[in-house]
Amino acid sequence: MQYRKFGSLDWQVSALGFGAMRLPTLDGDSGKINEPEATAMIHRAINGGVNYVDTAWGYHQEQSERFLSRALKDGYREKVYLATKMPSWLVKEEADFDRYLEAQLERLDVDHIDVYLLHSMNARHWKNYQALDVFTWAEKRMAEGLFHQLGFSFHDEYPVFEQIVTGYDNWAMAQIQYNYIDIEHQAGLKGLKLAADRGLAVVVMEPLRGGKIAKNPPPDPVAETWAKSERGWSPVAWALNWLWDQPEVATVLSGMSAMEHVEENLALAAESSIGKLTAADRALVNEARSAYASLEPIPCTQCEYCLPCPSDVAIPRIFGVYNEAASFDAWGHGRWAYNNIKVEERADNCTECGECEAVCPQNIQIIDWLATVHKTLAQAESEV
Numbered sequence: 001m002q003y004r005k006f007g008s009l010d011w012q013v014s015a016l017g018f019g020a021m022r023l024p025t026l027d028g029d030s031g032k033i034n035e036p037e038a039t040a041m042i043h044r045a046i047n048g049g050v051n052y053v054d055t056a057w058g059y060h061q062e063q064s065e066r067f068l069s070r071a072l073k074d075g076y077r078e079k080v081y082l083a084t085k086m087p088s089w090l091v092k093e094e095a096d097f098d099r100y101l102e103a104q105l106e107r108l109d110v111d112h113i114d115v116y117l118l119h120s121m122n123a124r125h126w127k128n129y130q131a132l133d134v135f136t137w138a139e140k141r142m143a144e145g146l147f148h149q150l151g152f153s154f155h156d157e158y159p160v161f162e163q164i165v166t167g168y169d170n171w172a173m174a175q176i177q178y179n180y181i182d183i184e185h186q187a188g189l190k191g192l193k194l195a196a197d198r199g200l201a202v203v204v205m206e207p208l209r210g211g212k213i214a215k216n217p218p219p220d221p222v223a224e225t226w227a228k229s230e231r232g233w234s235p236v237a238w239a240l241n242w243l244w245d246q247p248e249v250a251t252v253l254s255g256m257s258a259m260e261h262v263e264e265n266l267a268l269a270a271e272s273s274i275g276k277l278t279a280a281d282r283a284l285v286n287e288a289r290s291a292y293a294s295l296e297p298i299p300c301t302q303c304e305y306c307l308p309c310p311s312d313v314a315i316p317r318i319f320g321v322y323n324e325a326a327s328f329d330a331w332g333h334g335r336w337a338y339n340n341i342k343v344e345e346r347a348d349n350c351t352e353c354g355e356c357e358a359v360c361p362q363n364i365q366i367i368d369w370l371a372t373v374h375k376t377l378a379q380a381e382s383e384v
């Protein structure tokens with residue numbers, strides 16, 4: 001295993017972290033963790049050098065922390081930095097901070113947590129935490145030893161990330177969605193650099209974009225790109241080595257759901273290093289990103305010049321969902337994502353006024369495409 005610096009702390013953290021959010025389950029029920037298999041996996045990972053384990057209040061229908069309390073017995077707890085997260089969306093009043101922390105210490109059956117994160121931070125949660133003065137509370141609990149470091153995980157746009165990172169001086173870490181496709185999405189490359197410059201450890205989640213860029217074989221244009229290299233790496237190896245190549249990345253969390261994932265990731269992490277990629281390798285990764293983009297049927301650049309739509313249609317978001325579904329052949333996920341858009345912002349609210357088409361620099365036939373997207377993705381959940 002290779003170990004890396006954890007921001008400005010003197011911790012040496014394994015290049016590979018164990019994310020306890022996609023554990024093997026029984027009967028297709030995410031609340032029923034297959035404990036013998038999941039325990040064997042986490043023990044194998046720790047015996048292979050993994051020393052960072054990440055969970056959260058809500059993972060596996062609130063069973064992940066309870067599972068870890070059992071899986072980390074017999075000395076395993078002492079071998080890892082344990083991270084869990086406050087469920088931000090459930091925090092209504094100051095008393096909730098203690099309510100969740102105490103419950104989590106009990107669920108995990110530990111006397112302290114190494115890294116406590118404010119989960120899924122966005123503009124709304126950030127405002128709420130500031131109003132409730134989470135930092136005064138957190139500093140008291142850290143002084144009492146109940147958790148040792150404070151961080152946050154993030155899902156919003158870069159300007160919000162910047163506000164959060166610069167809004168408190170003692171963050172130890174930030175957990176961001178980052179992979180070679182998402183360099184301009186959410187915190188992105190800019191967020192990675194900003195956090196690292198300010199001494200935060202950056203923990204990467206979704207390194208394989210929910211498994212989409214791990215597909216082997218990948219779509220033709222991507223396969224043709226990788227074939228230009230003599231590396232012979234798998235799509236997973238390209239994705240992870242690209243991350244580990246970057247000095248700003250502290251550890252990469254992989255949500256492993258089978259022992260073969262653990263073995264593959266351990267082998268890759270053992271060979272990982274900063275600067276492993278050549279300039280030619282990095283250029284090829286850029287090509288793979290473009291190859292995925294070339295599979296997108298709507299040439300929308302997300303510039304947002306078409307907003308606001310007088311009928312509130314979320315045009316770029318809708319096109320983003322459709323493009324992602326098409327390029328990764330992930331239509332089930334696409335229907336789920338489309339149905340997560342507010343009803344009043346979906347494509348069928350378009351009155352065909354034409355204002356957006358008049359300003360779109362890509363000359364997209366927006367009205368026609370909105371009709372296509374709605375027809376394709378607006379299906380009942382039961383059909384998904």
Ligand code: SF4
Pocket residue numbers: 309310311312313315349350351352353354355356357366367
């Ligand atoms: S054509 Fe439809 S999507 Fe475009 S601005 Fe008008 S209502 Fe909005």
Ligand code: SF4
Pocket residue numbers: 299300301302303304305306307315316319359360361362363364366
């Ligand atoms: S103006 Fe065109 S390219 Fe820009 S976000 Fe709207 S649809 Fe996409």
